[in-house]
Amino acid sequence: MESEVLSLLCDPDSRYEFELEGSTLRNTATGRVYPIRDGIPLFVSTLTGSNLKYQSLYDRIAPGYDLAETLYYWIKRKPNYRHEVVAELEIAPGARVLEVGVGTGANLRYLPQDIDFYGLDLSWSMLHKFRKKLKKWRRNAQLFQGEASRLPFRAEVFDCVFHVGGINFFSDPARSIREMIWVAKPGTKIVIVDETEKVVRDHYQKNPATKAYFPPGTEAVRCPIDLVPEEMQEIKAREIADGKLYCLTFRKPAAPAR
Numbered sequence: 001m002e003s004e005v006l007s008l009l010c011d012p013d014s015r016y017e018f019e020l021e022g023s024t025l026r027n028t029a030t031g032r033v034y035p036i037r038d039g040i041p042l043f044v045s046t047l048t049g050s051n052l053k054y055q056s057l058y059d060r061i062a063p064g065y066d067l068a069e070t071l072y073y074w075i076k077r078k079p080n081y082r083h084e085v086v087a088e089l090e091i092a093p094g095a096r097v098l099e100v101g102v103g104t105g106a107n108l109r110y111l112p113q114d115i116d117f118y119g120l121d122l123s124w125s126m127l128h129k130f131r132k133k134l135k136k137w138r139r140n141a142q143l144f145q146g147e148a149s150r151l152p153f154r155a156e157v158f159d160c161v162f163h164v165g166g167i168n169f170f171s172d173p174a175r176s177i178r179e180m181i182w183v184a185k186p187g188t189k190i191v192i193v194d195e196t197e198k199v200v201r202d203h204y205q206k207n208p209a210t211k212a213y214f215p216p217g218t219e220a221v222r223c224p225i226d227l228v229p230e231e232m233q234e235i236k237a238r239e240i241a242d243g244k245l246y247c248l249t250f251r252k253p254a255a256p257a258r
């Protein structure tokens with residue numbers, strides 16, 4: 001692990017910094033150790049509730065995830081919605097960018113080359129798939145297995161923070177939003193996108209691969225605009241991708257001038 005990456009990390013529970021010890025990260029204050037597997041630090045704790053349920057879903061569907069998306073847009077003869085998501089991001093050359101719930105990394109292909117990309121996800125299988133594609137795409141990314149509600153990063157280290165496609169079913173969406181704010185530099189625009197209720201009803205509850213995870217009576221999904229702390233600025237929500245996705249954006253206030 002490069003020293004720059006190490007310098008951005010902290011224990012997601014205590015916020016103390018790490019030192020590298022062999023193929024592990026060691027909390028310098030408490031001695032707690034987190035393993036690193038195939039270059040990916042592992043921060044997932046004992047999961048319960050919907051995080052456990054959806055980790056198992058994504059571990060299972062990871063092998064076919066990209067193909068399913070390609071086929072979907074090919075059959076529908078529709079352009080991929082990812083252009084619309086990426087258009088919301090503010091990314092300057094050389095920016096340090098974090099995608100929370102990065103999955104197989106499908107958004108990276110739509111981002112500029114000259115960035116430092118960091119991705120965190122709950123599912124090892126999704127990350128493993130992403131890692132293999134990086135070689136093919138000749139791109140770099142630093143990956144982490146962890147939970148959106150326990151980000152292993154220091155305060156105010158990212159120039160761009162975004163999430164696509166999982167927050168509807170995070171165990172703790174409010175805390176996950178606060179974590180995204182914690183790691184973003186002052187002035188950063190934060191972008192959160194997920195599917196609208198219509199997609200869950202018309203697609204996931206009918207698809208044989210996913211319907212067991214979305215039984216009738218699954219709590220209705222909604223844009224979590226009410227979970228954005230009121231001190232955030234420019235809080236906006238709108239539907240994109242023909243109403244299939246909501247896009248919630250807001251800006252962390254800039255640091256006061258000295």
Ligand SMILES: C[S@@+](CC[C@H](N)C(=O)[O-])C[C@H]1O[C@@H](n2cnc3c(N)ncnc32)[C@H](O)[C@@H]1O
Nearest residue numbers: 058101102103106121122123147148164165166
């Ligand atoms: C629909 S996929 C989207 C992946 C990627 N963002 C994309 O646009 O293709 C949702 C991802 O969120 C991840 N995820 C779900 N709950 C999570 C959590 N609590 N913390 C971090 N990642 C989570 C899943 O493992 C999955 O890879």
